[in-house]
Amino acid sequence: MASPWALPEDLRLHLRLDTIDDDQAAAVIAGAEDVIRGALDQHIDAVAGDSIGLVGNGRRTILLPQMPVTAVTSVTVDGELLDVGAWRVNRHGILTRRTGRWPLDADIDVVYDHGYATVPALIKRVCVQLAGRAWVNPRGMASESLGDWSGTYDKDRTGQALTDWEMRLLQPYARGPESR
Known part of the structure; x- marks a missing residue:
């Protein structure tokens, strides 16, 4: 706690x-x-290793619900783990696909750290x-x-x-x- x-x-x-x-x-x-x-x-409080399931929106960016984002451990799309170079994230929780778009209606699972220490x-x-x-x-x-x-x-x-x-x-x- x-x-x-x-x-x-x-x-x-x-x-x-x-x-x-x-x-x-x-x-x-x-x-x-x-x-x-x-x-x-x-x-608000710092949370490490939080897991969130999102739905692909057909765009290059998708928003993580909690901020600030301090680290992203993994991103999977329909069960397939993406390479770290396939995406980037900023502290505001904007997860950007470097090439292509997040597939429409795909299950996107993200493990990330967020919050304030x-x-x-x-x-x-x-x-x-x-x-x-x-x-x-x-x-x-x-x-x-x-x-x-x-x-x-x-x-x-x-x-x-x-x-x-x-x-x-x-x-x-x-x-x-x-x-x-």
Whole structure:
């Protein structure tokens, strides 16, 4: 399992608390990590030897789903292992066929390494902000009254959703050609 992106101490400092329950803080941070991974459709943490099955598109390039790509171990097309010189890849996950095209509807299996050995500071910062919102408002109250109690709940205020600003900050780490 990958190391957490932030520590309970990071959350404590962000919230300016004297003490913090480490187990609860770790759970809130893990939840924020999951939200960010889901929003970006990226694993983020370094993964070695990941295997992915793709479908040929009839073009010279095909996109690997996770980035940054740090290495490609093998590429097979319909069970046939390609020579290393038959393709090239860049860190953005663009796998290019040097000659010809990826056969349309072919089964393309790629074994590759991807992710960040050290999570970028910006991702960590957004993770701590998200966890901080979840810590401060765990029930997701948007408004509250006391006389004849009334409450309004809002998932965006629990740390379960990224703000538009945070999504713009994280966009360079997102999946897809718009992030390249």
